[in-house]
Amino acid sequence: MASATLYLAPPIRIRASKQTLASFTAPSPFHPLYSLPSSPLPLRSTFHRAPLRTKTIPLAYVTGPASDPIFSESDPKIDSSDSLPEKDEPPSVINWGIMWKLLMKHKMRLALCTVALIGCTSCTLSMPLISGQLFEVLIGSRPGSLWRMLGEFAVLYALEPILTIIFVINMNIVWEKVMSTLRAQIFGRILIQKVEFFDRYKVGELTGLLTSDLGSLKDIVSENVSRDRGFRALSEVLGTLCILFALSPQLAPILGVLMLSVSLFVAVYKRSTLPVFKAHGMVQASLSDCIAETFSAIRTVRSFGGEKRQLFTFANQVLSYQTSGIKLGTFKSINESITRVAVYVSLMALYFFGGSKVKAGELSFAIWAAFVGYTFTLTFAVQGLVNTLGDLRGSLAAVERINSVLSGVEIDEALAYGLERELKQKEVDDENYKLLFSINSAERYQSRYLHYMSALKSSSNLFSLAWSGDIFLEDVYFSYPLRPDVEVLSGLNLRLNCGTVTALVGPSGAGKSTIVQLLARFYEPARGRITVAEEDVRTFDKSEWARVVSIVNQEPVLFSASLGENIAYGLPDDDVSRDDVIKAAKAANAHDFIISLPQGYDTHVGERGGLLSGGQRQRIAIARAILKNAPILILDEATSALDAVSERLIQDALNHLMKGRTTLVIAHRLSTVQNAHQIALCSDGRVAELGTHFELLAKKGQYASLVGTQRLAFE
Numbered sequence: 001m002a003s004a005t006l007y008l009a010p011p012i013r014i015r016a017s018k019q020t021l022a023s024f025t026a027p028s029p030f031h032p033l034y035s036l037p038s039s040p041l042p043l044r045s046t047f048h049r050a051p052l053r054t055k056t057i058p059l060a061y062v063t064g065p066a067s068d069p070i071f072s073e074s075d076p077k078i079d080s081s082d083s084l085p086e087k088d089e090p091p092s093v094i095n096w097g098i099m100w101k102l103l104m105k106h107k108m109r110l111a112l113c114t115v116a117l118i119g120c121t122s123c124t125l126s127m128p129l130i131s132g133q134l135f136e137v138l139i140g141s142r143p144g145s146l147w148r149m150l151g152e153f154a155v156l157y158a159l160e161p162i163l164t165i166i167f168v169i170n171m172n173i174v175w176e177k178v179m180s181t182l183r184a185q186i187f188g189r190i191l192i193q194k195v196e197f198f199d200r201y202k203v204g205e206l207t208g209l210l211t212s213d214l215g216s217l218k219d220i221v222s223e224n225v226s227r228d229r230g231f232r233a234l235s236e237v238l239g240t241l242c243i244l245f246a247l248s249p250q251l252a253p254i255l256g257v258l259m260l261s262v263s264l265f266v267a268v269y270k271r272s273t274l275p276v277f278k279a280h281g282m283v284q285a286s287l288s289d290c291i292a293e294t295f296s297a298i299r300t301v302r303s304f305g306g307e308k309r310q311l312f313t314f315a316n317q318v319l320s321y322q323t324s325g326i327k328l329g330t331f332k333s334i335n336e337s338i339t340r341v342a343v344y345v346s347l348m349a350l351y352f353f354g355g356s357k358v359k360a361g362e363l364s365f366a367i368w369a370a371f372v373g374y375t376f377t378l379t380f381a382v383q384g385l386v387n388t389l390g391d392l393r394g395s396l397a398a399v400e401r402i403n404s405v406l407s408g409v410e411i412d413e414a415l416a417y418g419l420e421r422e423l424k425q426k427e428v429d430d431e432n433y434k435l436l437f438s439i440n441s442a443e444r445y446q447s448r449y450l451h452y453m454s455a456l457k458s459s460s461n462l463f464s465l466a467w468s469g470d471i472f473l474e475d476v477y478f479s480y481p482l483r484p485d486v487e488v489l490s491g492l493n494l495r496l497n498c499g500t501v502t503a504l505v506g507p508s509g510a511g512k513s514t515i516v517q518l519l520a521r522f523y524e525p526a527r528g529r530i531t532v533a534e535e536d537v538r539t540f541d542k543s544e545w546a547r548v549v550s551i552v553n554q555e556p557v558l559f560s561a562s563l564g565e566n567i568a569y570g571l572p573d574d575d576v577s578r579d580d581v582i583k584a585a586k587a588a589n590a591h592d593f594i595i596s597l598p599q600g601y602d603t604h605v606g607e608r609g610g611l612l613s614g615g616q617r618q619r620i621a622i623a624r625a626i627l628k629n630a631p632i633l634i635l636d637e638a639t640s641a642l643d644a645v646s647e648r649l650i651q652d653a654l655n656h657l658m659k660g661r662t663t664l665v666i667a668h669r670l671s672t673v674q675n676a677h678q679i680a681l682c683s684d685g686r687v688a689e690l691g692t693h694f695e696l697l698a699k700k701g702q703y704a705s706l707v708g709t710q711r712l713a714f715e
């Protein structure tokens with residue numbers, strides 16, 4: 001092997017423990033030196049280019065409305081006998097069935113948890129009983145050995161914490177595993193949404209689903225496994241009530257009901273004060289914001305003499321903080337006292353009812369003493385249970401939010417089944433990995449994907465078609481899904497001749513970038529079609545299509561990884577050798593600046609490539625595109641944000657990249673596209689003028705006047 005270094009792509013930053021990474025990452029057979037895990041999933045070793053080699057071309061799969069005029073019933077490519085299954089809503093991301101399936105993967109641990117829970121609750125509930133007996137032994141009203149009773153206590157005191165540890169540790173393990181799977185699945189579900197989904201939801205909202213909303217679901221177990229919460233509290237409440245009834249059927253209804261209702265009342269009251277605690281947190285946050293804003297913008301404050309204003313703003317915040325702090329303190333003390341009031345009321349009732357029965361000889365002293373213990377147990381357990389139920393309500397609301405965002409019908413099926421097909425081709429033994437991609441799509445859903453797969457054209461010839469055929473946007477109509485009333489493209493026709501450069505120019509908002517988005521298949525035309533060598537692009541798998549199109553735009557996005565890994569992202573499914581990366585970097589005029597950096601190709605580019613200049617980022621993006629070697633190239637304002645030197649370097653790199661490819665260039669500065677084989681002037685969602693620079697100048701139309709305007713501006 002010429003070079004031992006292989007770049008593993010995609011270089012995605014992962015925050016995970018070493019152990020997690022180890023369990024997720026399968027080793028490359030080529031012993032990669034770049035050991036950064038490429039993905040949180042064990043994809044690497046199993047990703048190879050393996051296009052389907054189907055000889056016959058089966059059905060065309062068409063997304064979009066059934067009434068699409070291009071694919072009318074008379075279209076020979078549609079075989080109605082093999083029509084697609086009815087379009088159902090995708091299953092919810094989180095539902096009881098899925099949770100049950102996930103939990104059932106840990107049957108043994110759950111069984112152990114149940115045994116441990118029963119054990120530790122029994123220990124806890126036995127203690128008051130034995131205490132009662134001990135008192136009787138101590139006052140001499142019961143025969144028995146003190147040592148034997150102490151022995152019983154010793155066993156209980158030893159067993160209870162051990163069983164508690166077993167219960168808590170195992171519950172945590174099960175729940176953490178369930179939550180990891182769920183988190184990965186939700187991430188996967190978001191990943192396969194249509195692009196308009198990402199138009200609709202802000203990144204922050206989606207991040208919130210995966211962090212705070214899922215966090216709230218996670219807390220329902222993680223925060224409720226302690227002694228006075230969750231299952232433990234529930235089992236203690238039920239156990240105590242049973243014991244009370246067993247010990248004294250006459251006293252239990254009165255005391256049980258009284259204790260329960262007092263504890264419930266107190267717990268509900270305490271729960272109702274939660275907003276006060278939250279409000280205090282918010283006031284504290286805005287106080288911190290005020291401090292951070294003032295000091296981070298200290299120069300601006302100084303230059304405007306804004307100290308007085310900042311002081312007043314801060315003083316206001318401090319006063320609010322003070323008020324909410326006093327309120328909080330009051331509620332805290334009330335809460336603390338009211339818990340004791342609940343215990344005292346229950347104890348008073350016990351002393352009164354129980355005491356009179358003991359006096360009358362109807363109740364033994366031991367049982368009465370045990371009741372004292374159970375009073376405490378019941379009071380605290382009921383409060384814990386109410387808190388857990390409150391948390392559960394919050395978690396259900398979070399699940400509802402996740403489902404409402406993700407249970408729509410916006411999955412990009414053309415992408416999803418392509419992805420599923422790729423994943424199905426891999427031989428992966430890791431159970432977690434299989435679960436990640438199977439449980440989300442219930443069986444019916446999977447079969448739907450399989451159906452689509454059979455409906456796809458073979459992608460093996462897509463590359464040869466794209467290298468040899470024209471791209472044609474034929475009578476394309478399009479509106480963005482979020483603005484369905486505004487027609488951005490209305491009957492656009494544009495042929496990109498194979499191997500030549502077409503420049504797209506026109507006024508702002510004319511729809512140039514929209515054409516790029518359609519060519520990239522981020523959206524589908526509402527009417528009309530895009531063809532490659534006369535084949536409708538929708539008859540190809542989207543992920544295959546992504547391999548034949550390279551896009552370099554004004555602000556290329558780099559991943560938070562090394563320069564080498566970012567270039568290797570051009571071929572995310574392959575192990576890329578260092579030689580190939582260097583070759584691509586040289587062709588993109590990026591090699592010199594890369595090796596001038598102390599760590600060369602291993603230099604980390606920072607968040608979104610923030611540690612590089614705009615021109616350097618651009619050249620890395622071009623190197624990535626060169627490595628990708630896709631037959632169709634789209635340059636969207638690729639050089640508009642650069643200074644003259646960078647632009648020349650990048651123009652050279654782009655000239656290299658464009659050679660022999662079907663290229664679409666979007667440029668505002670007309671001087672950069674004069675040499676294009678053809679220039680299309682886009683206006684009102686159509687191509688209004690088409691020809692070479694000189695032909696269009698001779699026409700004296702919109703293009704000529706645009707050129708005139710830019711010349712004037714330049715002069």
Ligand SMILES: Nc1ncnc2c1ncn2[C@@H]1O[C@H](COP(=O)(O)OP(=O)(O)OP(=O)(O)O)[C@@H](O)[C@H]1O
Pocket residue numbers: 199480481482483488506507508509510511512513514515
């Ligand atoms: N994601 C979107 N959702 C809704 N409308 C959009 C979206 N993107 C663009 N538009 C609208 O579509 C129209 C065409 O936009 P487009 O970006 O294609 O124009 P353009 O010719 O590339 O403009 P410019 O030269 O200024 O980049 C504009 O009116 C724009 O507001």
